[in-house]
Amino acid sequence: MTKIILQNKINLIAIGLALATALYISFAVVTPAVADSELKRELTTNCANLSFSQSTERNTLLDPDNGIVLVQWSDNGNRRDTRIPYEPQSGFQGCSQEAKALLSHVREVYEKQVADSCTDFKDIISGAKPLPEKNGKKANIQGAVNFVNQYCK
């Protein structure tokens, strides 16, 4: 009797684990591969259709490495979110005029941040500025070198 109960519990654990694994694979492995082109289509459509119904705060989150901007704003008290592509090399082609204006704004913010960071990193590498420390954590100069190599002309 005890053996049967134990076997049933083992079966349930196995079913649970199998279900969890299947879900994980579908979310983390299969979905991204299938979703790549769908994501691109979604971003393009969102950008073409983006419009703000009123003068409102338009907050953004730019992920430059993945070329995506998350836009959040308030529409008559309701929160709205959308994702649009960040493709400055194309001049934000295919986007609505409002989206283009917002993306140009985001581009200015990003380019200033990169330019200023480059100046600071170069000063740190040359020894003109000391390696900073914050909250008891000393920075790592190799990160500065990598940044300059990757982002600074």
Add this chain to the structure above:
Amino acid sequence: MLKNFFKTYSISVLALVVLLSPAVLVFANHTKGTYPSVGHLWMSGGTGYSGLIFTTSNNCNSSELNAYPRVKNSTTGTSEMSRWTNGIDMRRYTCTGTWDNSTDIYLQYLSHPSSPGENHDTVNSSAYCAFWGVSYPCGVRSTDHIDTTWWNGQGTLSRERLIMHETGHAFGLADHCTSDAIMNNGLSTCNGGKWIAIMQYMPTDRTGINNVYP
């Protein structure tokens, strides 16, 4: 019946909850998402949940310096933010309006007709994360835009309130309209348009920050 169902399928239910919880958090009300895709309180987890924040500004003014203690006082020693026992400690780092690599938030005053303030976050690069000895991704750095025309027409409290609201976005919060919050945006459609009536972080703001970070 229901009891038996949970008894039988508890492991499967638990597995589902664990798998889906990040997705649920992403869309939780009052937050823009979860760290390390958003926020930077500083740098969450990697430095022991320090609430230290360095700002730069192209128009250093007394409203900024008045707003920072308001944020600190209403976030220190609260049950909702037990990981940040000293609260959010915002400090004026430079008045140059330029990014150095210790700066977390840039308060930029400019002509910005679309709204009094806006928040623009940029996800940190892997090289920036490596610079601070943490793994990528490691949050964002934020530019808060403040419209000079609006600013010049406002009183002291209203200016301080805007600083508190925009920097709230930089910590990872979204607008919130269903109860009193520093993240009420002041529009008449948002919690009755309350603005300077709320000059401190409210429980819902603190809970929001707690939900942003792991």
